Amino acid sequence: MDYREFTCAVEEKLNQKMTGGVKAGLYTSIKNNSTERTGVLLETPGVNISPTIYLEEYYENYLDGTSIENITEEIMEFYESIRQDKSWDHSEILSYEGVKDRIVFKLINTAKNRRFLKSVPHMSFLDLSIVFYVLLEATKEGTAAMSVTMEHMRRWGTGTETLWTDAVKNVKRLLPAEFFTMEYALKEIMRKNAGNGNASCGENLLNNDTKARDGMYVLSNSLKNYGASCIAYPHILEMIGNILKTDYYILPSSVHEVVVTPCCPEVKSVELDDMVKDINETQLAEEEILSDHAYLFERSTGKLHIGAKCLEGRGIG
Numbered sequence: 248m249d250y251r252e253f254t255c256a257v258e259e260k261l262n263q264k265m266t267g268g269v270k271a272g273l274y275t276s277i278k279n280n281s282t283e284r285t286g287v288l289l290e291t292p293g294v295n296i297s298p299t300i301y302l303e304e305y306y307e308n309y310l311d312g313t314s315i316e317n318i319t320e321e322i323m324e325f326y327e328s329i330r331q332d333k334s335w336d337h338s339e340i341l342s343y344e345g346v347k348d349r350i351v352f353k354l355i356n357t358a359k360n361r362r363f364l365k366s367v368p369h370m371s372f373l374d375l376s377i378v379f380y381v382l383l384e385a386t387k388e389g390t391a392a393m394s395v396t397m398e399h400m401r402r403w404g405t406g407t408e409t410l411w412t413d414a415v416k417n418v419k420r421l422l423p424a425e426f427f428t429m430e431y432a433l434k435e436i437m438r439k440n441a442g443n444g445n446a447s448c449g450e451n452l453l454n455n456d457t458k459a460r461d462g463m464y465v466l467s468n469s470l471k472n473y474g475a476s477c478i479a480y481p482h483i484l485e486m487i488g489n490i491l492k493t494d495y496y497i498l499p500s501s502v503h504e505v506v507v508t509p510c511c512p513e514v515k516s517v518e519l520d521d522m523v524k525d526i527n528e529t530q531l532a533e534e535e536i537l538s539d540h541a542y543l544f545e546r547s548t549g550k551l552h553i554g555a556k557c558l559e560g561r562g563i564g
Contacts, residue, residue: 248309250285250303250306253302253306253309253315254273254285254287254302254306255273256315257271257287257302257305257315257318257319257322258271258272258273258287260315260316260319261287261289261319261322261323264319264323265289265323267291267292268291268292269289269290269291269292269326270289270290271287271288271289271290272287272288272290273285273286273287273288274286274287274288274299276299277363278534279355279356279359279360279502279534279535280355280356280359280360280533280534280536281359281360281362281363282532282533282534284301284303284534285301285302285303286299286300286301286302287299287300287302287322289326289330291330291331291332293334294331294332294333294334295334295335295337296331296334296335298326298329298330300322300325300326305318305321305322335383340381340393340399341402342403343403343404343405346381346403347413348413348417349381349382349383349417349421350379350380350381350395350410350413350414350417351379351380351381351382351414351417351418351421351422352377352378352379352380352410352411352414352418352476352479353377353378353380353473353475353476353502354372354375354376354377354378354473354475354476354478354479354502354537355375355376355378355502355537356374356375356376356536356537356538357371357374357375357376358374359536360376363378364376364378366396366397367379367394367395367396367397368395368396368397368400368406368407368410369407370407370411372479373542373551373553374538374553375537375538377411377476377479378394378395379394379395379410379411379414380392380393380394380395381393381395382417382421382422385421385470390470390472395410415480415481418468418476418480419480422468422469422470422472422474422476423468423469424453424466424467424468424474424477424480424483425451425453425466425467425468425469425474426451426452426453426464426465426466426486426487426490426507427450427451427452427464427465428450428452428460428461428463428464428465429461429462429463429464429465429506430461431450431461432465452464452490453483453486453487453490462508462509463506463507463508464487464491464506464507464508465504465505465506465507466478466483466487466497466504466505466506466507467503467504467505471503471504472503473502473503474503474504474505475499475501475502475503475504475505475537477505478497478505478542478551484544484549484551485546485549487507487544488544488546491507491509493509493510493546494509494510494543494544494545494546494547495507495508495509495510495543495544495546496508496509496510496514496516496519496541496542496543496544497541497542497543497544497551498519498522498523498541499523499537499538499541499542500523500526501526501531501535501536501537502534502535502536502537503535505537510543516541516543519540519541520539520540520541522541523538523539523540523541524539524540527539540553
């Protein structure tokens with residue numbers, strides 16, 4: 248059974264099993280880096296919030312021997328854990344006043360998202376682009392967000408500079424930056440995987456320089472969701488420079504976080520580029536890739552370098 252046949256089989260099985268008038272339909276969306284993902288859209292009568300559950304990972308399980316019946320049961324259980332019983336009041340997005348306190352931004356690769364960028368307000372940041380979205384909800388189960396499009400901006404009567412000004416204020420409150428040693432970050436991942444709760448921000452060096460030192464550090468936001476955008480937060484790169492007391496490299500390990508490593512004579516930028524490319528090719532899904540090379544922050548100038556060419560980031564300063 249190929250992937251298309253699998254998705255159709257799951258859709259059919261769900262419609263046989265769902266109760267209460269819930270209907271399943273296939274839905275394909277364009278994600279980051281122009282990637283396509285197919286899922287089942289589950290619609291509840293009288294409720295305007297319809298989650299899409301993507302099927303790629305379930306297909307991998309099917310190829311490993313899990314039956315369609317068991318996969319359908321898993322999807323139904325997951326749906327029950329996230330379903331909404333009442334409609335979302337969409338009136339708040341009709342005016343800019345209704346969303347201005349929840350406008351935030353993320354970083355995406357410019358070359359891989361040219362088609363998407365034609366439809367949304369954006370700003371250049373080195374070879375990346377800053378795009379805006381409304382963070383509707385953020386819980387431990389996940390986030391609900393809406394991309395800001397040109398049509399939204401026209402309807403709201405606002406401009407890109409206004410979006411940027413408000414987004415910069417909001418990320419500090421909604422998605423604050425967190426900077427950890429790699430050792431601490433790995434321990435927190437292991438603790439979370441062991442079922443001991445969410446990662447703590449007690450060791451966030453941006454809030455409390457504990458003098459802990461490491462060869463590598465991790466920078467992300469509090470949700471670990473599109474946290475690579477923290478490199479465009481005003482003053483964050485300078486703050487890290489003051490903590491490390493040296494120039495440093497930034498390795499875009501995904502759209503969700505970056506790895507920071509202090510400069511030293513033994514480390515060559517071409518080696519770091521190779522490391523980033525290897526991670527992209529072997530560890531990440533296409534939609535999670537941010538860039539294929541490292542960046543260099545020069546502490547004396549407050550500028551971010553890309554390769555041998557120095558470009559000043561819009562968010563720095």
